[in-house]
Amino acid sequence: NDVNVAVKADQGDAGRVPACSVRSDDVLNFCALYEKGPVVLALFAPRSQECTEQLDQLDDAARRHPEVAFAAVSIRGKLDDVRDLVRDRRWSFPVGYDDDGVLANAYGVVVCPQLNFVRQGGSVQDTALGAIAPRALEAKIDALAAAGPTGATGTTGG
Structure with a gap:
């Protein structure tokens, strides 16, 4: 359940081992996603209707964009509620759980949802604060x- 944001070993509350080195089928490893290609990461509150509706839109977008990985992390809330929400909404992307707010603090989450658009390699290209319209x-x-x-030549970030 704990989020690991450590960049090196023994970083206290951030984690015992570097986060990118933790690989397992039951672990949402953001590094593993952005190593393969671009990623949309949604940070959301499970009890917010606006957040869950935005994640429904993300799920629709994920089906149209197989070249982009999608993932979400629930910020706090009850784990059982998050599991129920994921099951009921039938989201196709992985959903993690930040029970103590470490990831929310690392990303400076202040509004729900927060969508981070991350290029392959890990740099954040864009961030959307709050729900955005489907066309946007x-x-x-x-x-x-x-x-x-x-770092690719001929490309620009945003």
């Missing part, structure tokens, strides 16, 4: 998919 979401995903990997 689609435009941001299209721009992310077209941007290329972090």
Whole structure:
């Protein structure tokens, strides 16, 4: 249940081992996602209707954009409620759980949802604070998919 944001070993509350080194089928490893390609990461509150509706839109977008990975992390809330929500909504992307707010603090989450559009390699291209309209979401995903990997020549970030 704990979120690991450590960049090196023994960083106290951040984690015992570097986060990117933790690999398992039952672990949502954000590094593993952005190593393969661009990622849309949604940070959300499970009891917010606006957040869950935005994640429904993300799920629809994920089906249209197989070249982009999608993932979400529930910020606090009750784990059983999050599991029920994921099951009931039938989201196709992985959903993690931040029970103590470590990831929310690392990303500076202040509004729900927060959508981070991350290029392959890990640099954040864009961030949307609060729910955005479907067309705006689609435009941001299209721009992310077209941007290329972090550090690639001839590309620009945003």
